[in-house]
Amino acid sequence: MAASMRRRIRSAALPVHRHALPQLIVDGLLVALAYLLAFWLRFAGGFGADDHRYLVLMRATIAGVVAVTVVSLAAFGQYQRLWRYIGRRDYEAVLKAVFVATVVSVGAIALLHPVLAHAPVTLAEHRVREHHLETVYTSIPGPISGVLPPASVVMLFLLLAVALLIGARFTVQLLVEGRVRPISAAAAGREVLVVGGGEGGHLVVRELVRNPSLGLRPVGFLDDDPRKLGLKDEHGLRVLGTTSEADLNRVLNEVEPDEVLIAIPSAPGTLRARVVRACRQRGIPVRTMPTVFELLRDGSGQLRVTRQLREVRVEDILGREPVREELSALGSYLAGKTVLVTGAGGSIGSELCRQIARVGPGRLVLLDHAEDNLFEIQRELEEERHVRVAVPVLADCKEQDRMREVLASHRPAVVFHAAAYKHVAMMEANPVEAIRNNALATRLVARLCGELGVSTFVLVSTDKAVRPATVMGASKALAEWAVEAAAAKYPGTRYATVRFGNVLGSSGSVVPIFRRQIAAGGPVTVTDERMTRYFMTIPEAVQLIIRAGALEDEASGEVFVLEMGDPVRIIDLAETMIRLSGLEPERDIAIEIVGARPGEKFHEQLFDVHEYPQPTPVQRIQRASHDRLDPAWVDRTFAEIDRLVAEGDAAALAKTVSELSGARVTLSAAAGAASAP
Numbered sequence: 001m002a003a004s005m006r007r008r009i010r011s012a013a014l015p016v017h018r019h020a021l022p023q024l025i026v027d028g029l030l031v032a033l034a035y036l037l038a039f040w041l042r043f044a045g046g047f048g049a050d051d052h053r054y055l056v057l058m059r060a061t062i063a064g065v066v067a068v069t070v071v072s073l074a075a076f077g078q079y080q081r082l083w084r085y086i087g088r089r090d091y092e093a094v095l096k097a098v099f100v101a102t103v104v105s106v107g108a109i110a111l112l113h114p115v116l117a118h119a120p121v122t123l124a125e126h127r128v129r130e131h132h133l134e135t136v137y138t139s140i141p142g143p144i145s146g147v148l149p150p151a152s153v154v155m156l157f158l159l160l161a162v163a164l165l166i167g168a169r170f171t172v173q174l175l176v177e178g179r180v181r182p183i184s185a186a187a188a189g190r191e192v193l194v195v196g197g198g199e200g201g202h203l204v205v206r207e208l209v210r211n212p213s214l215g216l217r218p219v220g221f222l223d224d225d226p227r228k229l230g231l232k233d234e235h236g237l238r239v240l241g242t243t244s245e246a247d248l249n250r251v252l253n254e255v256e257p258d259e260v261l262i263a264i265p266s267a268p269g270t271l272r273a274r275v276v277r278a279c280r281q282r283g284i285p286v287r288t289m290p291t292v293f294e295l296l297r298d299g300s301g302q303l304r305v306t307r308q309l310r311e312v313r314v315e316d317i318l319g320r321e322p323v324r325e326e327l328s329a330l331g332s333y334l335a336g337k338t339v340l341v342t343g344a345g346g347s348i349g350s351e352l353c354r355q356i357a358r359v360g361p362g363r364l365v366l367l368d369h370a371e372d373n374l375f376e377i378q379r380e381l382e383e384e385r386h387v388r389v390a391v392p393v394l395a396d397c398k399e400q401d402r403m404r405e406v407l408a409s410h411r412p413a414v415v416f417h418a419a420a421y422k423h424v425a426m427m428e429a430n431p432v433e434a435i436r437n438n439a440l441a442t443r444l445v446a447r448l449c450g451e452l453g454v455s456t457f458v459l460v461s462t463d464k465a466v467r468p469a470t471v472m473g474a475s476k477a478l479a480e481w482a483v484e485a486a487a488a489k490y491p492g493t494r495y496a497t498v499r500f501g502n503v504l505g506s507s508g509s510v511v512p513i514f515r516r517q518i519a520a521g522g523p524v525t526v527t528d529e530r531m532t533r534y535f536m537t538i539p540e541a542v543q544l545i546i547r548a549g550a551l552e553d554e555a556s557g558e559v560f561v562l563e564m565g566d567p568v569r570i571i572d573l574a575e576t577m578i579r580l581s582g583l584e585p586e587r588d589i590a591i592e593i594v595g596a597r598p599g600e601k602f603h604e605q606l607f608d609v610h611e612y613p614q615p616t617p618v619q620r621i622q623r624a625s626h627d628r629l630d631p632a633w634v635d636r637t638f639a640e641i642d643r644l645v646a647e648g649d650a651a652a653l654a655k656t657v658s659e660l661s662g663a664r665v666t667l668s669a670a671a672g673a674a675s676a677p
Contacts (some may be wrong), residue, residue, distance in 0.1 A: 020079040022072060025334045027078070030164040031069045035062050040155035057115045057147045065106070069101035069161065072189075083172040091166055106154055113146030169567045191218035193255055195275055196263035197223030197239045200289050204263045209235055219255055222248065243271055248278045262288040280579055331359035333414075340365040341413035342397055342445065343419030345373020348460055348503065351542045352416055353377055358388045364389050365410050368419070369396040397441040400448075407452045413547055415449050417442060418460040420476070425597055427472035431654050436645050438475035443482035443638060450490025458549045460541075461499045461559070463534060463604045470600065474657035478641065480559060485634035487557025496548045497559040499624065501534025501567075501604060503541050510570065514577050522589035524574045527596045532603050534568040549620055554616065559624040561606050561613065624645045 033504055039058045047055040073079070076093040192208065194201045205218045221233075228239045240255065241247035252260075259277050262272060266286075272288065279286045339356055343349035344366035351374075357364055363388065368374040374392050381387040391410070395402045397419050407415075420438050421427055427434035442459060449457045464473035480497050487495040504511050510533075517524045540562065548560045555597040575585045583589050596602070607613055611624040637660065644653040 020082065023083060024074070024079055026168060027073055027165060027629065028066050028070050031066045031161055031170060032062055034160035034164050035065050035157055037160050038153045041156055042150060042153045044674040049478070053147045053263060054149070054153075057109075057149060060114045061105070061109060061149075064114075065101070065105045065157075068099065068105050068108070072097040072101040074103070083126045083169045086169055086173070090169070093187065094165050094169070094372075098158060098165065102154060102158045102161075106149065107655070109629055110146070110148060115147040126217075172178065178512035181236070189215040189221045192216045192254070192259035192265050193220060193222065193240075193251070193257035193260050194237075195222045195243060195260060195271075196267070196289075197221040197228050197233075198264070200265060201263040202233060204261055204289060205233065205235060205237060216259070218219055219257060220251075220517070222251060222277050243274060245278075247273065248274065250261050252278060252282060254283070257284060260284055260286045265289050269588060275525050276576075276580075286580075294617045304339060326586060330543065330550060331356065333550045335360045336362045337413040338363040338365065338410055340367060340407075340410060340415045342367045342415070342417045343460075344368045344392075345370050345377050346418060348541060348545075349416075350377045350392075351538045352418060352545060353381060353540050354385070355380055355539075356392070356416075356548060357385060361389060363391060363410065365393055365406075365412060367393045367395055367397075367406065369394065397445050400444055403445060404448055407448050407454070411452070412454055413590045414456045414458070415454050415548070416443070416458050416460070416545060417445055418545075420460065420479075421472065422462075423507065424470050424472045424600065427475065428470060428597070428607055431471040431650050431657075432645055432648055434471045435478070435653060438472070439478035439641065440638070440645065443486070446483050446486040446495065447490075450486050450493045454493050456496070456549050457483070457486075458545055459495075459497045460545060461497050463499060463501045463606050465499065466605045466608045467601075468657075471654060471657065474660060476640075477660065478657070481629055481634050482638065484557045484629050485631040487555075488628070488631045491556070494552070494556045496551065496554070498541075498545045499559055499561045499606065500541050500544060501562075501606070502536070502537055503562050504535055510573070514574055516622070518578060518581050518583070518589055523592040524578065524589055525592050525594045526571050526574055527594055527600060528602060529569075529571050529593060530602045531570040531596070531600075533570060533602060534564040534567050534606065535573075536564055544621060551616060551618065554623060557628070559611070559626075560616065561622050563620040563622060564606065567603065575640060 035058070037053065043051055043054065073094070076097040078090065078093060078097065146598050148443055189212070194204055201223070208214060208216045208218050213659075218235070218237055220237050221228075222241055222243050223229075223239050224242045224244075229241070230238060232238050241251045260275060262275060264271070267288070276286050286588040334356055339361045341349050341352050341356070341364070344353050345368040349368070353366060353659060364381075366374060366377055368377075371394060374394060378390055378392045381390045393406055393410075395406055397403060397417075419436055419441065427438075446457055446459070459479060462473070462476050464470065465480055466473075466477035468477045480499075483495050483497050486493070496601075502509055514524055520653075544560065551558075551560070554560075571591065574591055578585045578589045578591075581589075585591055607624055608626070611626040613622040614625040616623050640656065641653070644656060
């Protein structure tokens with residue numbers, strides 16, 4: 001704190017960066033030149049006998065005028081950055097600084113009178129000469145007074161100083177950015193069409209022109225703003241059309257670029273999909289400009305835009321707008337509170353920890369049974385994000401005594417339960433452990449939260465819990481039932497379940513598998529051509545989880561679901577990922593159909609047959625409305641599950657959980673019939 005304060009004081013006391021000293025010297029010379037030229041132009045290159053006092057004034061005041069102007073420029077922040085990085089505001093600051101310096105200089109000369117002289121007095125004498133009357137003017141020394149610069153000199157100095165100072169800065173920018181070199185000079189480079197004629201597009205073009213060694217030559221823009229069509233930028237590049245289907249195809253056919261750069265960091269998925277599809281048909285590679293967040297996460301600290309251009313990722317072209325929430329608003333209820341995240345080292349749990357840390361919790365308890373994962377998320381939060389409230393806890397959610405000890409010790413107000421096994425095939429091979437970890441552990445943690453007075457409990461679930469056909473799906477369905485039953489037993493705790501589809505980049509997602517297979521040269525394995533799945537990004541999933549914890553107007557025990565758009569065919573996803581890697585399916589990378597695994601469904605659903613979607617106050621988040629389960633039935637069901645898990649009877653356990661979905665529907669239907677009038 002003290003060091004930061006000292007830095008601010010130093011900055012305020014001396015607004016001149018050490019690397020800007022050459023600029024200060026150049027400015028001083030230019031101001032002196034402007035002052036000399038102002039007098040020279042006013043007096044036509046020479047000083048007569050009556051004007052000698054102005055020559056003395058110029059010599060006596062030039063140093064002071066230069067000093068005042070340079071100080072004024074410094075006060076307006078002109079020496080805190082290099083000229084190559086200045087913009088319009090800096091040019092305006094130069095104008096203001098010179099104006100202030102001119103007023104101060106003239107005022108100082110008028111008050112201090114650095115030069116005193118006899119002001120000449122002109123006398124007129126009338127004479128008659130050869131019958132003509134003529135007037136003869138003579139000058140005689142008048143009283144001594146201070147010499148002031150003529151008004152014309154003042155105006156000339158103001159104009160010349162502004163012109164020279166701004167001209168010098170503009171010339172440096174031209175030289176540094178290479179605008180004095182025509183773009184056609186890089187004719188040997190790859191031709192690039194830039195999508196986006198805004199700030200992002202101009203930033204990309206400026207970087208390409210500044211660095212001809214990159215071998216990329218911009219040829220024009222595409223932009224949806226009709227006011228920009230046909231306009232040229234500072235480099236002579238035109239906006240050739242819009243991103244509509246017709247315009248896009250026309251421009252690509254006419255220009256035939258070697259590459260397309262999407263320079264709109266916030267471009268919607270539909271636009272990216274349209275551009276990628278049109279370019280893919282012509283074999284043109286596509287890259288996209290990163291967001292500011294991605295630039296700031298550059299580990300090297302170098303803000304080089306062209307080096308940050310990345311390949312279009314699969315999540316860019318899912319065909320729907322990503323759900324974005326203002327984190328400070330949706331997570332404000334966590335500020336200052338103790339928050340516990342189970343599975344904190346996993347893909348979902350770690351992102352939960354990152355986003356929760358940004359809203360300022362009083363304490364963030366990171367709980368995981370995997371030591372390496374827990375160490376990594378703790379190190380990231382403390383060393384990279386400077387989070388000082390993270391507390392790592394090594395514990396297993398299946399151990400009742402340990403979990404009671406953790407909850408009683410830290411007394412969290414909010415618990416996010418993200419700990420779960422996610423790999424379907426692995427859970428099929430280990431059904432007992434899948435049920436123990438995903439279902440029984442969830443029931444245990446939910447019960448302890450109710451007993452110990454936790455304010456909010458949020459379960460992270462999956463669409464595989466809907467009409468489950470696998471052990472993994474059945475285990476998550478049981479977890480949802482356990483949370484619903486706990487909501488009925490513990491009214492002092494608000495329970496919520498969050499259900500969503502496949503999460504891109506998570507440990508259980510198909511995307512990292514495809515990436516590894518493509519990197520290895522193939523083949524990419526797809527279970528069935530008919531297979532479809534819902535997809536979302538990790539930030540979307542985490543936003544939904546955090547937001548669900550704040551829906552206080554909804555009843556406890558509800559299930560919340562994200563509107564995820566249309567499902568994506570897995571084979572289309574595989575082909576897209578291959579093409580985005582610069583390869584061609586079947587020609588460069590083979591796609592192998594390996595057949596669906598036992599119990600694997602071709603299509604996932606977000607709502608069960610006994611559920612129907614209802615809107616919530618949050619856009620694109622729905623509530624899965626359904627008849628409530630009987631807590632006593634849930635207890636009997638879990639008692640049977642407990643017994644089978646304790647006996648290790650995998651076959652009987654798999655048979656029992658496979659029958660539970662039908663039992664759930666029957667019970668709900670019976671409850672609905674009983675409540676009907």
